[in-house]
Amino acid sequence: MSEEEERKGSAGEGETEAVTLLSLIERQDADGLHRYFDAREPIDIAQEAEELSDEDLAKLPDMLTDDEMAALMEESDDDERIRIAHMLDNRRLLLAFHYMQKDDIVDILGDFPTGRQKEVINLMKTDDRKIITDLLKYPEDSAGGIMTTGYLVLKEERTVEQGLERIREVGPKTEYIDTIYILDEHRKLVGQIGLRDLLSSPRSTLIRDIMDRHVISVTPETDQEEAARLVSRYDLKALPVASRGQMLGIITLDDIIDVIVDEADEDILQMGGVNKEESLDTPMWESVKMRLPWLLVNLLTAFLASAVVKGFEDTISKVVALSAIMTIISGMGGNAGTQTMSIVVRHLSKEDIDWKTFWHDLGKELMVGLIDGAVNGAVTGLVVLVMYHNVYLFPIVLMSMIGNLLVAGIFGLFVPVLIQKCHADPAIASSIFLTTATDCLGFFIFLGLAQIFMPLLV
């Protein structure tokens, strides 16, 4: 056991003995395992379970209770869930599902091969089968795909007293009770009321008279990112999902937090040219497979830029200094363009572009490009002047730096906006179009100007 002792930090502060999941399995210590689950957060245990061999993992189901099994599966990642599901028969799986929220069950079933999925669903009770089958219809990244059905509804003609009675009855079994949703006689969602407001209102008041009629809701087809945006903007405590007025479920904040974290990961990774599924522990060949295509696309654009330079080989052969200077011009365009692009991509992840201010935005980016280009161009021009003792290099460097930073501003703004217009994710492809522009045009402007003024340079 000793070599296992320092393997994982534990969230269970109070405990001092050094046990691990593996050591408990090896000792077949079921009681110890229950204590282990009591003292720790399921996600920490799930991460430990990921490191287990198939053989060790297979011993877990017999040692765990159904709710421990449920907690473990809920917190495991997709691959691990499949692995665990292989070790459980359908009967045991259904027992574990009993302890899980519907949205989590759907998540897990969604990862199953279709055959097994159908088998399990057919074994469910009629009510559950209907809910699960309905939920499975929605894409995983839609509001329908992340909603849960554990919420409370009340008819609008009920009184506060009747509402509180209902909460006492079904509240204990309901995932989310902080807001109660109010339906009219056609079971349409017409309002909501906070549990706190219910508690503080006179018991005989009609719900209809105190409910908040202004409910922000989404349809089940809504993209999860849009749902997260609404929750974040309006500080919602939960987001109801409704279709043609009929309430179908709610999205809770813990799921919204997952969406926001995932989408931020996605944006950052995709802007860096990495597949959103990749992480530090992705196996080597997987990484190669995911990163190589992006590099090859980049290589294509590098050939383009290189072709521009090749077009000016005569010019460069006359003044070799140009080859050292041109990389400064193209690189600075890339840097400046990335600045603009980052701001635009981040803006687009929260709201659409406002066309009324777009031309003003463009004007601003051009002014920024002009000023930043002038400063960087002047500094570069001076350094070049000192290094090469040719006074005419100064205006050429200055002009091409300004020119390329204007290019950077234009493309940094337009590229993500146009990509979004084509219903693609601007975080993915923006940088490649941007640097293609700043590289090719950067070389072209600088070497072109040098060619024009060649008589002055040699």
Place this chain on the structure above:
Amino acid sequence: MSEEEERKGSAGEGETEAVTLLSLIERQDADGLHRYFDAREPIDIAQEAEELSDEDLAKLPDMLTDDEMAALMEESDDDERIRIAHMLDNRRLLLAFHYMQKDDIVDILGDFPTGRQKEVINLMKTDDRKIITDLLKYPEDSAGGIMTTGYLVLKEERTVEQGLERIREVGPKTEYIDTIYILDEHRKLVGQIGLRDLLSSPRSTLIRDIMDRHVISVTPETDQEEAARLVSRYDLKALPVASRGQMLGIITLDDIIDVIVDEADEDILQMGGVNKEESLDTPMWESVKMRLPWLLVNLLTAFLASAVVKGFEDTISKVVALSAIMTIISGMGGNAGTQTMSIVVRHLSKEDIDWKTFWHDLGKELMVGLIDGAVNGAVTGLVVLVMYHNVYLFPIVLMSMIGNLLVAGIFGLFVPVLIQKCHADPAIASSIFLTTATDCLGFFIFLGLAQIFMPLLV
């Protein structure tokens, strides 16, 4: 009014008449304004208020109720709050504070000039003054700075019945009632219990016997990012803040969501070389001031790379083709390094590097660099071979591409980790060190190899 009609979308779906905040102010229509507030979300109105002239904004306080004023201030951004505060006397401000959570009041007071801040605090009731003064001590981005004091506590020796009684009493005035925190006789935080569990337990049970003793909490000094990480990892519904066992407050999920969104923005913007405060509507000169320093730092590193090229001017003057090819090698290194770096930066934003797997990670990155370098190098080598009809260019291009992609893997992994070790944010400065390495070493490896094999190239 007509030119104002399409100015802003409204969250109040039901409404059809086309009114705007400005039109209501111009018509001095206070009743209309109250209806406007009823039908809309405060943040939408706050955004509209931002566009108002000082003169129009100054008319608002007299037309709004105290709670409308409070909602407007809560949802305004920092600059706008200062602007609104200028229009309110201290008495009115305190009336508005009456409708706000303590953490929001502290946020607003934190933006005030010290003089005004003290004035307002001195006018508060003794209890409030103490709480606000205590909260103001914590940095804005610490757990203490975002916590609120609106939560429920119970002594562990109470019964469920007594607990429910207390919730009926103070629940309606408390911001967060979903979890009740349990204190021992020394008022130390020793457990928590969900409202649902309380509802479903026998009334005479002692709280002590059913509470969850495993409470995840943070100290008020904890960085808000760490707090968000805990909430996200463990799907917490709220995060208690305690110092030496004494409970000080809780952080609610809406604040955690704000933190996660802000930190994601920060990472993306900073990786793009932009100040985290900048957005699309930052004024032009502000943008110049924020972006120029980053560009000048980049310029310095561009000079470095350029100096490497300059060192090989003789070589280039003999084979001008090298100047077109070298940009491919350096650029591809930058792209591959950014891939590695993005993954590492994202990893570090969630957990620290695990030194036990670090050398394995490095080995993997080197293998990926070797393979991706070989593929890209072979493709580039073939294209160059076809273009320049010199068979010796192929091995030189291949070797330098592999070399620079190994450099990319090493720096892409080490740079963010080392920056984190120096307690700086790896998102900010990583890319600059990385591209300095891939540019300088990319040029050096390729031009160096070309120089060595020069007799074969000419």
